[in-house]
Amino acid sequence: MITLTAAAQQYLQEHLATGPDGTLGIRIGLRDYGCTGFGYVIDFADSKEEADHVFEFDGIQILIDGKFMPVLHGTEIDYVKQGVNSLLQYNNPNVVKSCGCGESFSFKDKL
Numbered sequence: 001m002i003t004l005t006a007a008a009q010q011y012l013q014e015h016l017a018t019g020p021d022g023t024l025g026i027r028i029g030l031r032d033y034g035c036t037g038f039g040y041v042i043d044f045a046d047s048k049e050e051a052d053h054v055f056e057f058d059g060i061q062i063l064i065d066g067k068f069m070p071v072l073h074g075t076e077i078d079y080v081k082q083g084v085n086s087l088l089q090y091n092n093p094n095v096v097k098s099c100g101c102g103e104s105f106s107f108k109d110k111l
Contacts, residue, residue: 002028002064003076004057008088011079012060019044025054025061028077030068037106038071040090070094071107 004012012026023044033039048054051066064072076091095105 001074002055002062002072004060004062005076005078007079008077009057009060011088013058016044016060020046022046024048025063027063028068028072029065030071033104037104039104040088042088 016023016026023046025045027041027043027045029041029043030038031041045061045063048063049065052063053066053069055062055064071094072092074093078089078091080087080089092105092107094107097106098104
């Protein structure tokens, strides 16, 4: 299970409105990245794959490939504004180490 804060829901609804025709929802995943191992990936989803877990929040569908669920389970996604910057922030209880800049992380178990 993942959760979205009200701020993240509003941001993602606005983001989806600018997406390409046929957009089903938002796909969240992971990729090899940075000095500690992994980074989050977010993109428009135009189809549901067999292995996807789908979470719905006020009409927003979040799709996550099942292979990423052990790492993303329990994650709260927030939208944060800090001065002139804004970002999606992932509060993930499975992260055990982050790099100094906060762009990459490692987690308890291997994929």
